[in-house]
Amino acid sequence: DRQPALAITDLNNLFGAVKFYKEARGAGVKPVLGAEIYLEGLGSEPGALTRIVLLVQNTQGYLHLSELLARAWTRNVARGQAQTQALCRLEWLEELGAGLIALSGAQAGPLGAPLLQGQATRAAEVAGRLAAIFPDRFYIELQRAGRPEDEPHVIAAVQLAARLALPVVATHPVQFATADDYEAHEARVCISEGEILGNPRRVRKFTRDQYFKSAAEMEALFADVPSAIANTLEIAKRCSLTLVLGKPQLPDFPTPLVDGVPMPIDEFFRVESHEGLEARLAHLYPEVAKRDAQRPRYVERLEFEINTILKMGFPGYFLIVGDFIKWAKGNGCPVGPGRGSGAGSLVAYALKITDLDPLEYNLLFERFLNPDRVSMPDFDIDFCQGNRDRVIDYVKDKYGRDAVSQIATFGTMAARAAIRDVGRVLDMSYMFCDGISKLIPNKPGQPVTIQYPPNPKKEGDKNNYAIEMEPQLAARIEKEEEVRMLVELAQKLEGMTRNIGMHAGGVVIAPGKLTDFCPLYQQPGSDSAVSQYDKDDVESIGLVKFDFLGLATLTILEIAREFIAARHAGQENFNYEDIALDDVPTYRLFSEGKTEAVFQFESRGMQGMLKDARPTRLEDLIALNALYRPGPMDLIPSFVARKHGREDVEYPHPAVAEMLSETYGIMVYQEQVMQTAQILGGYSLGGADLLRRAMGKKKLEEMAEHREKFRSGAFATHGIPEDKADEIFDLMEKFAGYGFNKSHAAAYSLLAYHTGWLKVHYTAEFFCANMTVEMDDTDKLKVLFEDAVKNFGITFEPPDVNSGNYRFEPVTDKSIRYGLGAVKGTGQLAVEAIVKAREEGGPFGSLYDFCVRVDRQRINKRTVEALVKAGAFDAIHDNRASLVASIDRAFEFANATQANVAQVDIFGDSEHGSATAEPELVAAAQWGVKERLTFEKVAVGFYLSGHLFDEVAHEVRRFCRREIDELLDSREQQVIAGIVGDLRVINGQRGRLAIFKLDDKSASIEATADEAVMNANRNTLKDDELVIVSGRLQPGRGGFEARFQVQQVWDLATARCRFGKFLRVAVNGRTPDIARLVKDFPPRLETTEAGEVRQGMPVRLTLARAGARVELQLGENARFFPNDAALASWIAQADAGQAVIVYE
Template sequence: DVIIKMKYPGYFLIGADFIKYAKSQGIPVGPGRGSGAGSLVAYSLTITDLDPLRFNLLFERFLNPDRVSMPDFDIDFCQDRRDEVIDYVQHKYGKDHVAQIITFGKLQARAVCRDVGRVLQMPYGQVDRLCKLIPMNPANPVSLAQAIDGEPRLKEERDKDATVRTMLEIGLKLEGLYRHASTHAAGIVIGDRPLEELVPLYRDPRSSLPATQFNMKYVEKAGLVKFDFLGLKTLTIIDKAQRLIRQHIPDFDANKIPLDDKATFHMLGQGDTVGVFQLESAGMRDAVRQMRADRFEDLIALVALYRPGPMANIPLYCARKLGREPIEYMHPALEPILKETFGVITYQEQVQQIAKDLAGYTLAQADLLRRAMGKKIKKEMDDQRENFLKGAIERGIDSAIAVNIFDACAKFAEYGFNKSHSAPYAYISYQTAYLKANHPVEFLAASMSLDMGNTDKLQVFRQEAQRIGVRIMPPSVNTSEVDFAVKENAVLYSLSALKNVGAGAIEHLVEKRNAQGPFVSLGDFARRINAHVLNRRALESLVKAGAFDDLQPNRARVFDGVDAILAMANRTTAEAEVGQDDLFGQVSGRKEDVPLPVREAWLPMERLSNEFEAVGFYLSGHPLDDYMVRLQRLGVDTWTSFHDKALTKGATAAKLAGTITHRQERRSKSGNKFAFVGFSDPTGQFETICFSDTLAASRDLLEPGKAVLIRVEADVDGEEVRLRLQGVEELERAAAQITAGLTIFVRDASPIDSIAQRLANGGKAPVKLILQMDKGREVEVVLGNKFTVTPQIKGAIKAISGVIDVQDL
């Protein structure tokens, strides 16, 4: 009745139509979020997927006859296929009936200073430094005047530098003006007639869709209704993981998983949330660990509470949930409403329910109360307070208790969250957690495919895979795919994720392999690929990453033979283009292999360094792997461990080790040099700022590729840990202070001479040789206990052909 009375049946039916189309085409659609999730009609029409009766979601939060406002469905689609749904809407309703909505970018404090500084031709570094003194808070932007008043360093720069003063004066005049036009990220309007008859239109050169010249506020006043078509990467991850799982569980459906899975909640209770939607940040990880979530409702509460304001209630929620504090209610009538959240007001819907049950409001009136509390308009609040107290007293509630309940609701409503939004997002969080807990290989492969261009994120997933025991197979031209794939319960590293290798080249390579079988030699590879598709840089990247190891394990020979591979590929491609392949292929010798130069295999450090260039991080090992025993004895922390300690325990200093990945020197306004220095250790990559004194003292040690021991101090800003470099020491020298012997494993005597050449007498380290024989027998030979052993010597022995393994003794 309300929907018909408010004349919105068409809105529901149009939404149901394009969602039904998306689902029929296999396009992943989110469960529906925002206040629309509280509508049982929307659930019945499959616009939303969560039952509002089960989760106590209120329709009046969505449509309220006493509050005339436009309905709003926020609909998430798989980001890769969102445009297909928009194309469908254009085709069905007419291209001239559909448009995006314009938005205007304003000159806020930082942006106006950057633009004015550029026009005044101030040095970029100076402008950047000044802009970083202006607080950045998108939720509550700080004005330039407020920033100047609150930051003494800005005032100081203004007072001593006339150009800075000019920049700030002009900035204060321009702040708030529109800077540029763009389009709303998700909003689409659909008209019942050509839109040019209703609103002026604008053509964004970056989009095929026109946009209204009215922004969202005025589009609604013009009588148009908007739909939000959002692209959500997580839906694509869930879909990819589901397709991988269906390769061995054909009827698996991520939308039909149980909501009480023990493995999922056990994993969440451990804080193992890498890759889990909305729960990845250090703060969220800590909160879900404290909460020990064991039911879906806990996740709904966590999503609602983890934001500025309500976050203060997380410890209280956890303490009451775990029985550390008693659950208390200001009045017995609150128990049925707040029992689910242990007496803690968590959702806006609870405020509405309190007003209905305790003060006799209708849910529609209670929605107006909620809005009044949120806006804090004094006259409205005074009127609502009077109505609430009157209704509560009429129902036998003591006036003092009624006042306390109203004040508690009012305080919460300032920042309270909508359960109809929290529940659908919690469901997506739960889906990703379920996939990770029960199908980790497929989940990691799907997650890595969606972050293929982000090597930092890929490294995080690779470390997570190591931690939970999931194998990541190195890239291979014979097994890897365009995306990350799954084979024999392991993740196959994607060839497209390598640097300088395009997806088009790999699609061609995989197509050839699928059509004619695996490559049997480098010559076979060169003859079958199209030389126009796979260029030198791509080929070199494949070699460095080890993608040809199946065909030739000596990467140095293959790398130096790239010209020969390309020459053969060019020749066979040219022959194929003129049809010679079919006529003379047999005569010209199809079994010919690529002639490779004779080269010594790359030493472990060189091999890993080249791998780093191609992959973006160390994949098959890390240069510090051979140092780990010594580093533990030296009390050196890992980057990931210290990062967590800094965020959760307030740690401010550490001793770390790393291989230097880059050094970028800059000059400050005062003329002093400083540098940004990047490091990598087996747990991740990190960057430090190195000021002039430390830089001058340690410049020779801070060369890319060197392994060093460093002392750092840390500052925490939100989720970011910023490091300052305080001291640097050569790692080899520090490690040499720790005596550690070696155990070398061999199968026969062939590598003995090479081992002897690399071991030097004169040290204090013992060395044992283990000869592994048939039927599991072993012969142990003690070579002595006065050898010089370093991690570099250990690595050199590992690289000897015939050595099975080398372990610290």
């Protein structure tokens, strides 16, 4: 209704201020920024909290409000039962009130309670105090929102205002846009509070009247107090903040002094870049003649980049990034070789921001910083995970802790979550809501909405709207009222902000106090403040974002480097930068697909692709890394066929043949699209980047202009006719849509090469480093363990309290000692205590000695039990059962010993105390293999010293020859065997579903069994039990691993009946008690779909006489059920124990 101004006054924050400001300005509405704040010190009672509204008049007011909010969140937080809130102190208002207009906060404000309680004098005192803090800028706030206390408050407030000659203003506590949104708002409140929407006892804090009212509605509402409406316009006129947006403001970078004067930053930048380039060239070309020959092309490129960066005004940015990377590398914080398009900059390479020569790999500076489009450069820097915070601390120390912070992120309510949450507050069953939510397609990287699609529909809408993609969902919405109500309420909440978090890597560095730009927020329990604006808004107000990202691979490489330097003579200064990039064994590793835990190449699909492609150079790895993602993945077969000469290499035009030769004529990279535009269309590389962006974003008008420009350029430069130019342009458009950033692919492929090289040449160190980093993830540890043992011949020594440490450690080039930290229930503090005791007193002699000497504040009985079960005491005593049974006794002994020592200390001699003799261990029978391995799995996460399948493998492989790692990639019926693990039952769309791992030592696979199969095999499908199953392989797709769909299940005894022909029993001169054996182990009756089946095994007796053998088939009455006990009895009664099942 054309109201001229609008204010945003969220509680204790300015989270949405910048977006609100932009939207309002764009709509021709004057934005008024503000916040409703909690205030302490003015309540009716000591400690009472009240709320007032602060509105920003000008830049000074904005700075003061930012400072107030930052102080409240970082210095004065009250943690209540329901929520945590930041509190503003009255003295802070006295200090920072200038530039702000204050509203009294209506009923929730410091005047509310006194006025409603008839305490006019108290109310007058409070109003006078606030009026003094905000002279001519304090208004008594009136609200009418359908709440019981509204009218009494308005009457008392108007009377107080008249008595004190203070202005009044009418506001409305808006919570939702229209009256129809009330139910959605209440649902959101219930989600937050864990309430049920229909609960009659629920406290209703809001009314239906709290929607956005028109000017006419507000005038009618306050017709009896017209000045309250007039003052809304008066306040709007008094508020005239202008935010400076889109102007980057970097902190000053300190340059060295020359004759007592700081060197100009542009000059220092140029000097640093040229000196850095010379250092790089000396490393790249050790021979002076080669270096001199190559220098001109490097210097030409460097000068172009320097001049572009200086023209854009960004030398400080490069120097700041180069400085903290230099500090990191010099202080034991590994840094990645590059990430994103920044690896295409030679200046970045010269300043050692990146570690990949962009000229060697034809990487483009214009992809990073476009001379034709001024935008802030953006380096994403990978740091070792464990050291990243040290680098951020360095930056805080250098530029000031009040100038540096991390950045807020806002989580929103996604479609599936909205359905589940709304269903819960509507008190619908979990099964019902979960079933509806699962009808919403879940595509990684492609969000799908539950909104109704527009009419008319646009091209591509089907891939964005769940109702279009899933006909069953659309049908249920149409036919079921309950589903329609659930979905339509969830539609109103989808996309709304749900929580506040911290950006994974974003750090802002301000040229001064951060609160001169934005307020800060500190999460409860955290000691680190973040900006109240997200990354986009932070950049809008001029702050520059630096991405400090943690990368586990760098941690792995650093741990391995430490092992290499410590174990191998002459490698004390080992550096990955010195590795040759043409190592044949490394490329053989990639070609064989043995890339488990090799950065970027570890997935099963990637391993299969590597086997086909057989890469022989880094360029191949770069291309494959870029191709293996949705979209270009379809080009992989052609790329591989062209590489190996099975398909002709074709080029769009001979002029681009050299540029496209490294990818065999296929445009794999965005940079190749740019270069095609440059070579054929006469574009500058900056202009080609603008073309690439237009193509990628499918900007039709821009594309039409570019097509015309490309046609004319192609004809002018190469005489290419219009139809051929259009053909090439269409090809470029296709590749621009999914072409990958070559600079990023190159930098990450270099990191991949380093990890592959490490796996080949320092295998034990590679696995130790990986397993140390992944020690909290049992599944990953198991995969690494199996890869090490099966593919690289590594042996593992069990964890050992007398020689092990927290980390996995190489003992020899082919042997690894299991890390104590990977034993469940230990932890770093416990292991440190064990190592400390061992270093101070030597190896532990017994369990009792261990419990006496290790600090029992760091270990408990569960810790010791886990260590015993993992085998960490085997070198001290080999009976794990006895050790576990003795743990209570050991702790009692340790406590008694400690008390004895304390008594000696008190009396100063040994007369009153003596050494306590160690008791005997509790006697217990050794665990059998299965029991030992099962306990080992509990302690470690998998079978470490053996495998449960080993005990049965010899027999099982007689009738089930296909190992899990040999499963056929087809839908035909297959039979496999393995040990069940990680069994869980979920509620699926078609009933309950059992999901479990099946492991036969060759590999493991996730398997599923539907409710019918599960119910029929309750006693068989259990963790750590052997099963033989028949079913079909469900191929992996969409990033999910393959699954085996189980249709039949047998334990070993029933499998013997199913697959065995008969039991052959030798009876030379000795006849078994067949009647007794059949009576003790009768056949079992099992009910199947075909009816009852008698599960029993036939018996044949064999008698050898004079070189001949007679075989007698016993009748049906001699069938027996062949469990282990039955077989043991037959063997015991057979001649020379010769009783064996015949399977063929």
